[in-house]
Amino acid sequence: MKLGVALRTSQNLALTPQLQQSIRLLQLSTLEMQQEVEHMLDENPFLEVEEEAAESEAFGVVSADAPVSAGDRLAESAAEGELAGISDATGAEVAEFESGPSDWEGDGSLEMGHSDGEWGGDAPARGTGSGSDEDVQAADINAAHVSLTDFLHQQAGEFFLCREDRAALDFLIESLNEDGYLEDSLEDLVLPLARSLEEVDDLLHHFQLALNLLHTMEPAGVGARNLAECLQLQIRAIERSEDYDGDMALLALARQICAQPLEWIAKRDLRQLCQATQASADAVREALLLIARLEPKPGRRFADVERNVIVPDVIVRPARRAPGNREFIVRLNPDVMPKLRVHDVYANALRRSGGGPELQQRLQEARWFIKNIQQRFDTILRVSEAIVERQRDFFVRGEMAMRPLVLREIADELGLHESTISRVTTAKYMDTPHGTFELKYFFGSGLETESGTNTSSTAVRALIKQLIAAENPGKPLSDNKISELLKAQGIECARRTVAKYREAMRIAPANLRKSL
Template sequence: MKPGLSLRVSQHLSLTPQLQQSIRLLQLSTLEMSQEVEQMLDENPFLEVSAEEPPREEFGLAQADAPVRNEDLDVEAGAHAPAEFTAEVRVSSETDAELSPLSADDGQSWDGDGSASMAPDDGEWGGEAKAHGNNLDGDSDADVTELARSQESLQSHLHRQALALHLSEEDGAALRFLIESLNDDGYLEEALAELVDGLTGDDLEEREQMLHHFTVALSLLKTLEPVGVGARGLAECLTLQLKALQSQDDIKLAQARTVAVALRICAQPMDVLARRDIKRLVQLCGVPDAAIREGIALIGHLEPKPGRRFADVERNIVVPDVIVTQVGNGSQAQFRVRLNADVMPRLRVHDIYANALKQHRGGGTEASNYAALQQRLQEARWFIKNIQQRFDTILRVSNAIVERQKSFFMHGELAMRPLVLREIADELGLHESTISRVTTAKYMATPFGTFELKFFFGSGLGTDSGGNASSTAVRALIKQFISAENLKKPLSDNQISEMLKEQGIDCARRTVAKYREGLRIAPASLRKDL
């Protein structure tokens, strides 16, 4: 075989650092976006926040409406697979050459000459809100997140009550340990023997003493408020609450009888109570049907999770990315879509630092420092551009959604029409994966409330007229049927399916059950009024 030279031309696609950052920013939520901006402001000295209103950047929404090249659609599709991020090839275009002086040999860096103009100027871009800080105007304003987290926990509530008990050192330590062993619902899931085994060694005498202290502590724990805390299961939790009612001095004779029946019910298997099997409970408890119904009604007013109101649930305040307002009334109504200025960061390149860098170009050691700073300047410019493109894409997608779902904005969920990601992608010339990223964790404020953008997408069910009904509209119709039902004879899933067929919607019983469970509505047997 004779060695030789050959020339071959090929075209490949790759994800440049700029495109990777653009894709990553697009899928971030508002909170994550704010954190990303904060981090970039801390790391990049060329980036700053300003209160001045800048001119609109050239690479904005107007340019975003231009048709998308097939090559870019392929790149977007490739972005869906993380394994392809390591490709060593890149997309080249005249636009990229203008915006970024990256060389083909340095496709994974932000290097630039430091003077490439990314826009008419390096001025700030964004809305009317600040991204830096918490948007608080003074010490008198409190961070709502911190306020939400300031709620007293179940453990703190119980520890505070335990301070009023005069206990020995051993019993107090055991009580504090049990309090910390409770789950969020207030239950003690582990047996006392298992807790003791984790604290003692092979000394049987020490184990017996500690088990005694834990038993005393558990009996004291069950006397604390909220009633039912420290129970091992649901039956014991309900029993503790019923016994607390039974011990009240002002309880009437009829109430005492009902409590006694409820205690008998709680002594039976919980699955019988969950099914509301009245006949079976009458046999097991040996009391009349009417008494069983009164006992079940009383149990229904008890708290199955004593620690529920102390649960440390992270309260996320949903801030809409897009706001839809109605202009006009009736058939002349129009809906205006705009970005929420409160979530749009106002960023600009630090002019003093950028100008100083252009004027001080040196050699030797200074050349390497100049290259590093030049790279940070280029990174700041690309970050501003990618943020702007993120919000422009969100606005374009939101406009398309509002145009397609205009009936919803006029009449509510019952007027929702079927919509899939592919329809919006084809209309805007974007890839379906891009629409998926845009509609995830982005919210729209409407006259009917605030919804995630994904809410407006749904599959369709066939109708007698040959069209399709949105699954969202079908869910709303099911919810309407159930809210208007007779509680003495609640609607079964099969009956709801038949009612939908009368409306011209072909929806099977299993589909009704799936939608009902998605709405967190109990089955007919549990909705029945006893």
């Protein structure tokens, strides 16, 4: 073997830190991005939130073509660079970034600009203008939210209990899940608390007393160990109610039915239930109707609704109020866009003193972060505008008019990579005249029609939902019958496909939809 030294040149792809940050910011949801902004504000002293309009380096998305009211300043034009395709170190995607804006200071240099004034004003993302005078606000959430545990603790304070019973009741309340169920057995809760085996029985006594009290609290059914017990507790609460003037025998029958296998109730198996309860079919039907009105999740109404509120990233409204109007205005939601700027005092002090490389790097990081956020919103807006253009019929007539659309179509139209479109459409939401939807909602495969064209799977789902809503409750449509009805309208949709779409929409099968 002969050893030698050779010189060889090669090309490889690398993601710069600012490019990696762009990729990460693009795929974050609104909440995750807000958390990222808070983290950067804590970590980087050169970054601050712009409370009011300022001439210093700032970021904000304002209307490019909307009328400017008195007192409003004109935002400086955005950097012409637009976020190119993003993906995990593939040549096409990195090439998109390489062909990005020439003025993007993302080369890792520590050089500072001649003046921070070049970053002044609210830098608008492209085309965020609004022709409507309506300002869409984020959902107004009631801040005074009372949780289930707080509500139960308030009721527990009305009982006159000894210290041990009060501690056991508080412990059980804190052990409930968000639906109001007690998932652990009393033995499992007691054993870690007991210091000796002799103490177990005493603790079980206190916990059983506390559980009995918990079962009498509101909401009815709280503290149940399973669904059957939850339903029975609610029926007992109705029996104790002074306002109930109905048939007590019906309540007793309903409680007896709840003690039977729940599969019989779910399938409405009248034969099995009649045999088990020795009651007539009419009485069992009436009892099942009563059970259907009970709440299977007692803690549902105490859920923190703020966590479930979707704040849209994009707002779409008709350009003018007129029947059949097919023009729509797409704009970013100002409530989700952080307005950031470089801290003037710190930046000027660093320029005068020269500072060290570390401080210069932090200033450059602040500039990168501001520009990357701007590019993020600009890309979301571009993709949203392309979606609205392709799905214009949906915005006019609703989901029945949705057309087939794949990520590749939008990617080719905007000159971005397909994975970039996937990141943009994930966990980003659009507020439309027909409701708020994730951007991915507007993409779907197509099903063939007799005419040779394709119809969107979303439109087929909407049609299935419409057929089921109009069915006879006494004789609901089977999946096979729905498939035949779709075929009669020229849509080829197999029974298995109908079942898949129905399950995706959480619609029960025909035997469970049948009215008693």
